[in-house]
Amino acid sequence: MNVVASRSDWRASADAAPFSQPRVAIVHYWLVSMRGGERVLEQMLDLYPQADIFTHVYDPDAVSAKIRAAKVTTSFIDRMPLSKKLYQYYLPLMPMALEELDLSGYDLVISSEAGPSKGVITAPTALHACYCHSPMRYLWDHYHRYKKEANWLARGAMPMMYHRLRAWDVSSSARVDRFAANSQFIRQRIRKVWRREAEVIHPPVETGLFTPSTEIDDYYLWVGQMVPYKRPDLAVDAFNANGLPLLMVGTGGMSKALKARARHNIRIVDRLDFAGLVKAYARCRALVMTAEEDFGLTPVETMASGRPVVGYARGGLLDTVEHGRTGIYFESQETDALVDAVAAMEAFLPEFDPRHAIKRAAQFSPQSFGQKFRQFTELERA
Numbered sequence: 001m002n003v004v005a006s007r008s009d010w011r012a013s014a015d016a017a018p019f020s021q022p023r024v025a026i027v028h029y030w031l032v033s034m035r036g037g038e039r040v041l042e043q044m045l046d047l048y049p050q051a052d053i054f055t056h057v058y059d060p061d062a063v064s065a066k067i068r069a070a071k072v073t074t075s076f077i078d079r080m081p082l083s084k085k086l087y088q089y090y091l092p093l094m095p096m097a098l099e100e101l102d103l104s105g106y107d108l109v110i111s112s113e114a115g116p117s118k119g120v121i122t123a124p125t126a127l128h129a130c131y132c133h134s135p136m137r138y139l140w141d142h143y144h145r146y147k148k149e150a151n152w153l154a155r156g157a158m159p160m161m162y163h164r165l166r167a168w169d170v171s172s173s174a175r176v177d178r179f180a181a182n183s184q185f186i187r188q189r190i191r192k193v194w195r196r197e198a199e200v201i202h203p204p205v206e207t208g209l210f211t212p213s214t215e216i217d218d219y220y221l222w223v224g225q226m227v228p229y230k231r232p233d234l235a236v237d238a239f240n241a242n243g244l245p246l247l248m249v250g251t252g253g254m255s256k257a258l259k260a261r262a263r264h265n266i267r268i269v270d271r272l273d274f275a276g277l278v279k280a281y282a283r284c285r286a287l288v289m290t291a292e293e294d295f296g297l298t299p300v301e302t303m304a305s306g307r308p309v310v311g312y313a314r315g316g317l318l319d320t321v322e323h324g325r326t327g328i329y330f331e332s333q334e335t336d337a338l339v340d341a342v343a344a345m346e347a348f349l350p351e352f353d354p355r356h357a358i359k360r361a362a363q364f365s366p367q368s369f370g371q372k373f374r375q376f377t378e379l380e381r382a
Helices: 007-015 036-047 083-099 143-149 152-175 184-194 232-242 255-261 274-283 297-304 335-351 354-362 366-376
Strands: 024-028 052-055 072-074 108-113 127-132 178-181 220-223 246-249 266-269 287-289 309-312 327-330
Touching (some): 083 152, 178 184, 246 274, 287 297, 297 354
């Protein structure tokens, strides 16, 4: 596939101002909260502190001081009515909005893709490197799920609008010179959807914030949003069946129903402060991971705390947890499969070595991410 610029063009761009740093732009889909994508953005800013940020919608009160310290330019979506809350309704306008952003003065353009960001137009001599958290799920593999959950008006409009958006999503992938995926799972999805190859650079996890404990309690731990794709219902049903203690931390649309459904051995709390979460990771018997995640931070945070993981053997978990060494897999999102996996974990725990989990988690540190991402975005790379 043709690329926008040759390596000699990128070198010429980098050599044009030999005593100055390259001019860097980071395009991030929207800045309305601090979640996994925004944490990766912070690490990108650590690597390129001179970078300017471009985004569709920006809420300064919802992001970190590090992001607020950067120069942030928004597309016209930010000026639309109620854009900070209803930005997803403006999705059909985002391709045009991206193409109206002027990035002609930048040598290196980094797009951070989970929502639309890679479709910008760059200078012929610029390097465009895309770090992909996921091709847009609502356009592709999760489309029918999102359609079923949409209101009647959106459900009627989605077929025509999303058909056009898919065509743009594929065609705009040709504007990218290099792709990186956050897991092997996302690498496969990039190949499937865009027919492009990508290298894998796992997202940074602040593993140094977590420490093991010499005291281990009797509960298993589940952490996440109480929404259908996270499958908290699977954890409730499995631990209702086996009667073992389970602590669940999270809020969402399923929370009320699951609290009513859970038996006395299951405790569900809306949230823990960070110190409480660190303690919960370090003292649980094991984390229970029921979702298919693109990468998944919680298994790495658990291993950094010296504890193992019972996890669904799909998605990014396969990159992080080692079956029979730092955790136990289960192969289907069925109650019996999870019950059996927890029983296997009980048999495994006497031989589990926390040092193996801590060593595994260290492979996903910010330092590891920084080294690989610098190489990925190097203008001079052969």
